[in-house]
Amino acid sequence: MRASDVMTGTVISVTPDMTVREVAKIFVDNGISGAPVLDPDGTVAGMISEGDLLRRAEIGTDERPRTSWLHLWSASHEAxxxxxxHAPKVRDVMTKDVVTVQPDTSLAEVAAILETRRIKRVPVTKAGQLVGILSRANLVQALASVPDEPTSDVTLADGEIRAILMDELAGRNWAFAGRNIVVTNGVVHLWGIFHSMEAVDAVRVAAQAIPGVKGVEDHTEPYPAMPGI
Structure with a gap:
């Protein structure tokens, strides 16, 4: 799926010359938590969100808690x-370093941007113009819209189940060579030593996705602790 498949096409935007109070009212009236900031030519100048409005002099939240590391701040940080x-206009409060995506950007790329940059939404632009916005909520909605997998009547032989599982695990760091897998009567038995329970659970999830698997039995051993630990 692509950004254009799940983005919100009707976008509420604001302008750099609006006041933060006007934006706060727009957020409240429309039930949104963020909006793109558009220049007169329609290009994205920035983003503004609830996070940008949390600490404001008007409501007495402008002072940061006094902690021991504050003295490390430079004068420019404090400014x-x-x-x-304190600034009344959006242009001084908004986030200016904005990343945008294209309508044909894959959802995998969008998810990576949202995760790595720790943001909740990203503008979608085409030829420099805003055409939509894609948020974490849109990705959740896309997931909820995926149809359930039909129940498979396929029954695979034990050897086929094992081959499929081994192929799925090939090249994955958590599925290293210190383990063995045995399949008997549709039940996958996990043996050997794994680095973590998360690795065992990951193998279990992979096994359960294979048609004909009746269950997964865990016989694994914990990874031996290093001496002195």
């Missing part, structure tokens, strides 16, 4: 923080 909490 930027003052602007963020």
């Amino acid at each position: 930027r923080d003052y602007i963020k909490t």
